[in-house]
Amino acid sequence: MENIFINYSLFILFLPLAAFVIQIFFGKRLPRQGDWVSVGAIIITLILSIAMFVAMLMGKDPNFKQEASFTWLDMGAFSIQLGFLVDNITVIMLLVVALISTCTHIFSLKYLEGDIRYSRYFAYLGLFTFSMNGIVLSNNLISMYMSWELVGVSSYLLIGHWFEKDSAANAAKKAFLTNRVGDIGFFIGIMLIYTAIGSFVFGDIFEGVSTGMISGTTLTLAGVGLFLGAMGKSSQFPLHIWLPDAMEGPTPVSALMHAATMVAAGVYLTIRIFPLLTPDALLIVAYVGGFTALFASTIAITQNDIKKVLAYSTVSQLGYMILAVGTGVYTAAFFHLVTHAMFKANLFYGSGSVIHSMHHALHEKHDHESDPQDMRNMGGFKDKMPITYWSMLVSTLAIAGVPLFSGFLSKDAILAGSLSFAQHHPEHFLLPVFGFGAAAITAFYMFRMMFMTFHGKPQMPELINDIHESPKEMTGPLVLLGTLSIAIWYILPHFNPISTHGSWFTSLVQPVTAVVPGNLTAHSIEEGAHHAHNLAMGISIGVAAFGIGLAFLMYLKKVLSAERWGNRAGFMYDWSLNKYYFDENYDKYLYQPTLRLANKIAWIDWELYDKYFINGFGRVTNWASSVAGKFDYNIIDQILVDGLGRITDNLGNILKKIQTGKLQNYLLYVTAGVIILMIIQSF
Amino acid sequence: MQELNTYLFVAAILFSLGVFGVMTRRNGIAILMGVELILNAANINFVAFSRFGGMNLDGHIFALLVIVLAAAEAAVALAIIINIYNNLNTINVDEASALKE
Structure with missing residues (x-):
C-alpha cells in the first residue's frame, strides 16, 4: 500500500507526456493520426485515478498523506528537493483532471474531426494533462512553478490552435502575457519564502512559518505574491482579461482548461498555501475573489456570445472559490472547484455541441456571415438537441445553486463561510453581499443563456431543420458530466440533499488550522460556517429563485422587455x-504607454548605444588592433624573430669554413691540439 | 731503464712518421699505411711498458689485440677504398667529397 499511490501517480503523471511525445513526432504517420494513442493513455490515467480514488474512499483516513522526494539540484549549501505529495486533495484533483481530460479527448474526436492539425491538437492535450498533473502532485513550490509554466505554455498552444485567425493568435499571446504578470508575483513569493526558510517543500515551509522564521509583513507579501500567481492563472480581477479571449481556442479546450482544470490551478495553489496566509493576506484574497465574483457576473449578463457568457461565468465562479479561501473555508473552495469542474465542463461541452451543430447548419446553407456562437441566432433548439439540452439544463441548475444539484451544496458552503466571516468581522459585510449578489446574477444570466439558446422561437428559422443532435462521442461526455452535476454523488453515504455534513467529501477533506498565528482555527471557522449554514441556504435559494424568475419573465414569457430594461440601465x-472597457483602458493606459516607452528605449538603444557606444568600441578595437598588428610585424616579426634567424645563419656561414671535409686537416687540428695540450701540461 | 727510453724513442719516431704520412698523403692506401705505423708505434709502447714496467703479459696481449684489430681495420678500409675506386676511378680521398654540401 505504501508506495502504490506514488507509483500510480508517476504513471498518471507521465503517461500523457509519453502520449505527447509520440503524437508530436509520429502522430501524422500513425493510423487515424494517432488519436487512439492519446485517448488510450488518458483512459489508462483515468482508470488509475479511479483506482486511487476508490482506495482513498476505502481508507477513510482524513490525514492520509504520501510523500516522496529526491534531490534535484545539490550545490553544497544550496540544494533543491523535488517530490510528490499525494493526499486526499491530490487524489480528488487527479480524478477531476483525468475525468475532464478524458471527456475532452473523447469529445474532441468528433469536434475536431478533419482539422488540419488534428494530431498536434491531441499532442498538446497530452502535454496539458501532464503539466496539470504536475501541479497537482508537486509537494514543493519549485516543481509546481515549473508545471505552472508548462500549463501556461500548453494553454498558449491550444488557444492558438487556429493561429491562422489573428484573433486566436492574439488571444493566445494575451493569455500568455497576462499570466506572466501573475507569475512574477508567484516567483517573488517563492523567493521570499525560500530566503527566509531555505526550502521549497510545503511541509518545511509550514513548519518554518509556525516557528516564526518568517512572519509579519514579509509573510503577508510572500502570501500575496503567491496569490498573484493564482490570480493570473485563475483569472481574477484585474488579471481576468485573458480568459474570455481564450475562448478563441477549440471549445473542448475551453471546457478542459479555461473552465474546469487549468484555471482551477490558481485555486488549487491558494488551497495548498492556505496555512501560510496571514490574516491580511487572506483579507486581500477574500476581497479579490468576492469582487471578481460579482464583477464578472455583471459582465456575463449582457454578452451575446454563448462562450463569452460561460467564460465570464467561469471567472465569477473562480472568484467564489477564491472568496472561500479568503474567508477560511478552503475545503468549501475545493468542493466548489470539484463540482464546478463537472458542471462547467459540461456547459462548455454543451455549448460546443450547439456551436458544432450551428456550424454545420450554417455550412449547409453556405452562410459564412452569421456567427455560430451568437445566441441571437439561436433559439428553439430544445427539441432538436434533447440530450444537449437536458444535460445542460442539469448543469445550469447546478451552477445557479438550485437544491438537489451539486452547485447548490458547494456554493452554499462558500456563502455560509463568507456569512460567518462577516459575523465575526462586521466591517467586512461586503463579502457576503458580493457572494449573494453574484449568486443571483449567475442564476439570471445562466437561464438567460438557456432560454435564448433552447427555448422560444428560432431566430434563424431557415437553420432549424439542419440543427441535429451531435454524435455520441460528444453526447457521451455530456450525459456523464450532467449526471455528475447532481447532488447525490457528493452527499453519499448520507441522503441529506441540503447538506454535505457527513458526506465522503467532508469526512476526507478536513480543514487544517493555519500555521500563522492570529488566524481563526479550523474548528472555529467550521463552527461559524455551520451556524451560518441555514441562513445562507435560505438567502441563496431566495436569490437563485429571484434570478431564475427574472430570466423566466424576461426571456421566456417576455413580460419584461430586456431591451427596455437595458436602456433604462443606461451607461x-x-x-x-x-x-x-477593461481592454480599452488597459490598451490606453498600459499597452500604449508601454509601447511608447519601448520605442523610446529602442531609439536610445539603436541611435545612441548601438551607434556610438558599440560602434565606437568597434572602431577603437579596430585602431588598437592595427597598431598592434604593425608592432607585431615590424618589431617582433622582422627584428626579433627574423633577427635570430639571421644571426644563426651568419654563424653557420662562418663556422662551416672549418668543416673542410679533408681528413688531413682534421688530423692536423687534432695533432696541433694534442701538442698544445702537451705544452700546457709541461708547464 | 736506459732500455725503455730507447724503445719509447723508436716508437715516438714511428708514431710521428705515421701521423706525417696520414697528414700529407692524398692516396687512400698511403693513409692506411700511416695508420698502420701509428698502431704499431702504440704496440711497441705496450710491449715496452709491459716488459719494463713489471706488468706480466698484459701489454703483450693488448699488442696482439691491436694487431687483430688492425687487420680487421685494414680489411674494411681496403674494401671502402676499392669501392671508392670503382665509383670514382681514383683513390684520392679528396675526390670523394660527394657528401660535402
Whole structure:
C-alpha cells in the first residue's frame, strides 16, 4: 500500500507526456493520426485515478498523506528537493483532471474531426494533462512553478490552435502575457519564502512559518505574491482579461482548461498555501475573489456570445472559490472547484455541441456571415438537441445553486463561510453581499443563456431543420458530466440533499488550522460556517429563485422587455456589454504607454548605444588592433624573430669554413691540439 | 731503464712518421699505411711498458689485440677504398667529397 499511490501517480503523471511525445513526432504517420494513442493513455490515467480514488474512499483516513522526494539540484549549501505529495486533495484533483481530460479527448474526436492539425491538437492535450498533473502532485513550490509554466505554455498552444485567425493568435499571446504578470508575483513569493526558510517543500515551509522564521509583513507579501500567481492563472480581477479571449481556442479546450482544470490551478495553489496566509493576506484574497465574483457576473449578463457568457461565468465562479479561501473555508473552495469542474465542463461541452451543430447548419446553407456562437441566432433548439439540452439544463441548475444539484451544496458552503466571516468581522459585510449578489446574477444570466439558446422561437428559422443532435462521442461526455452535476454523488453515504455534513467529501477533506498565528482555527471557522449554514441556504435559494424568475419573465414569457430594461440601465448596460472597457483602458493606459516607452528605449538603444557606444568600441578595437598588428610585424616579426634567424645563419656561414671535409686537416687540428695540450701540461 | 727510453724513442719516431704520412698523403692506401705505423708505434709502447714496467703479459696481449684489430681495420678500409675506386676511378680521398654540401 505504501508506495502504490506514488507509483500510480508517476504513471498518471507521465503517461500523457509519453502520449505527447509520440503524437508530436509520429502522430501524422500513425493510423487515424494517432488519436487512439492519446485517448488510450488518458483512459489508462483515468482508470488509475479511479483506482486511487476508490482506495482513498476505502481508507477513510482524513490525514492520509504520501510523500516522496529526491534531490534535484545539490550545490553544497544550496540544494533543491523535488517530490510528490499525494493526499486526499491530490487524489480528488487527479480524478477531476483525468475525468475532464478524458471527456475532452473523447469529445474532441468528433469536434475536431478533419482539422488540419488534428494530431498536434491531441499532442498538446497530452502535454496539458501532464503539466496539470504536475501541479497537482508537486509537494514543493519549485516543481509546481515549473508545471505552472508548462500549463501556461500548453494553454498558449491550444488557444492558438487556429493561429491562422489573428484573433486566436492574439488571444493566445494575451493569455500568455497576462499570466506572466501573475507569475512574477508567484516567483517573488517563492523567493521570499525560500530566503527566509531555505526550502521549497510545503511541509518545511509550514513548519518554518509556525516557528516564526518568517512572519509579519514579509509573510503577508510572500502570501500575496503567491496569490498573484493564482490570480493570473485563475483569472481574477484585474488579471481576468485573458480568459474570455481564450475562448478563441477549440471549445473542448475551453471546457478542459479555461473552465474546469487549468484555471482551477490558481485555486488549487491558494488551497495548498492556505496555512501560510496571514490574516491580511487572506483579507486581500477574500476581497479579490468576492469582487471578481460579482464583477464578472455583471459582465456575463449582457454578452451575446454563448462562450463569452460561460467564460465570464467561469471567472465569477473562480472568484467564489477564491472568496472561500479568503474567508477560511478552503475545503468549501475545493468542493466548489470539484463540482464546478463537472458542471462547467459540461456547459462548455454543451455549448460546443450547439456551436458544432450551428456550424454545420450554417455550412449547409453556405452562410459564412452569421456567427455560430451568437445566441441571437439561436433559439428553439430544445427539441432538436434533447440530450444537449437536458444535460445542460442539469448543469445550469447546478451552477445557479438550485437544491438537489451539486452547485447548490458547494456554493452554499462558500456563502455560509463568507456569512460567518462577516459575523465575526462586521466591517467586512461586503463579502457576503458580493457572494449573494453574484449568486443571483449567475442564476439570471445562466437561464438567460438557456432560454435564448433552447427555448422560444428560432431566430434563424431557415437553420432549424439542419440543427441535429451531435454524435455520441460528444453526447457521451455530456450525459456523464450532467449526471455528475447532481447532488447525490457528493452527499453519499448520507441522503441529506441540503447538506454535505457527513458526506465522503467532508469526512476526507478536513480543514487544517493555519500555521500563522492570529488566524481563526479550523474548528472555529467550521463552527461559524455551520451556524451560518441555514441562513445562507435560505438567502441563496431566495436569490437563485429571484434570478431564475427574472430570466423566466424576461426571456421566456417576455413580460419584461430586456431591451427596455437595458436602456433604462443606461451607461451601466454599456459598461457591462463592453466589459467595463477593461481592454480599452488597459490598451490606453498600459499597452500604449508601454509601447511608447519601448520605442523610446529602442531609439536610445539603436541611435545612441548601438551607434556610438558599440560602434565606437568597434572602431577603437579596430585602431588598437592595427597598431598592434604593425608592432607585431615590424618589431617582433622582422627584428626579433627574423633577427635570430639571421644571426644563426651568419654563424653557420662562418663556422662551416672549418668543416673542410679533408681528413688531413682534421688530423692536423687534432695533432696541433694534442701538442698544445702537451705544452700546457709541461708547464 | 736506459732500455725503455730507447724503445719509447723508436716508437715516438714511428708514431710521428705515421701521423706525417696520414697528414700529407692524398692516396687512400698511403693513409692506411700511416695508420698502420701509428698502431704499431702504440704496440711497441705496450710491449715496452709491459716488459719494463713489471706488468706480466698484459701489454703483450693488448699488442696482439691491436694487431687483430688492425687487420680487421685494414680489411674494411681496403674494401671502402676499392669501392671508392670503382665509383670514382681514383683513390684520392679528396675526390670523394660527394657528401660535402
